[in-house]
Amino acid sequence: MSRSKLWDKAYELGLKPSPLIHMPMLARLFKRERARRILDLGCGEGQHMLYLAKRGFEVYGVDLSSTAIERAKDLLKKNGVKARVIRCDAFKGIPFKSNFFNAIISFRTVNHGRKKEIERLFREANRVLIDNGMLFITIRKLPRHARKFVKFTDEEHYVPIGGKEKGIIHFKFTKEKLRKMLAHTGFRVNKLWVDEYGYYCLLALKDKKLKILGETPE
Numbered sequence: 001m002s003r004s005k006l007w008d009k010a011y012e013l014g015l016k017p018s019p020l021i022h023m024p025m026l027a028r029l030f031k032r033e034r035a036r037r038i039l040d041l042g043c044g045e046g047q048h049m050l051y052l053a054k055r056g057f058e059v060y061g062v063d064l065s066s067t068a069i070e071r072a073k074d075l076l077k078k079n080g081v082k083a084r085v086i087r088c089d090a091f092k093g094i095p096f097k098s099n100f101f102n103a104i105i106s107f108r109t110v111n112h113g114r115k116k117e118i119e120r121l122f123r124e125a126n127r128v129l130i131d132n133g134m135l136f137i138t139i140r141k142l143p144r145h146a147r148k149f150v151k152f153t154d155e156e157h158y159v160p161i162g163g164k165e166k167g168i169i170h171f172k173f174t175k176e177k178l179r180k181m182l183a184h185t186g187f188r189v190n191k192l193w194v195d196e197y198g199y200y201c202l203l204a205l206k207d208k209k210l211k212i213l214g215e216t217p218e
């Protein structure tokens, strides 16, 4: 089954949206920094977009799953807010011109691919952000007790053997790997922490002065 179909299936099985716990902090930060145009990368059913659109931001969302896209469009329409939602495989490219966004948010999405795809995604995120543009991501940290529910395909990648994300490839991040990959794709990490749900949270800034390199070294 293709990845987009696997995600459609996850939604049909009742995949839950992630909580809005980081949104008040992000909305404050974006207001303070005058970040007006925001992209939600892997927007899912659109809850984070709705939060920002209601507060006057110009919001865009992309997602691979047509089920998620339809639900996001419905949610935004039902609430009478304007925001643009596009279906795409962001690992292949983000369909916006360079230097377009002031900020990108991406909840529980960027680890759902292979290392090379994720590096390409970060380079694309870098391209579509303005200089000093902000990137905020959250990524599931695979706890030791959850390892029995996944199958490792190599040292760095695993696939859940059950549950809603069954069959979807995941990259196993560590704080160190995140830092390295971001530095390698032209970002300056501002803050990296683990939230109350056990997710890595990372805030980084596009740094034009950083040279974008090839593959992240081991």
Ligand SMILES: C[S@@+](CC[C@H](N)C(=O)[O-])C[C@H]1O[C@@H](n2cnc3c(N)ncnc32)[C@H](O)[C@@H]1O
Pocket: 007, 016, 017, 018, 041, 042, 043, 044, 045, 062, 063, 064, 065, 068, 088, 089, 090, 091, 092, 106, 107, 108, 109, 112
């Ligand atoms: C765990 S869900 C999180 C959804 C939403 N961000 C949230 O926090 O509720 C991951 C999302 O990433 C999307 N996704 C996965 N791979 C993608 C890709 N290559 N391009 C765009 N979206 C992708 C999935 O369709 C899914 O909606």
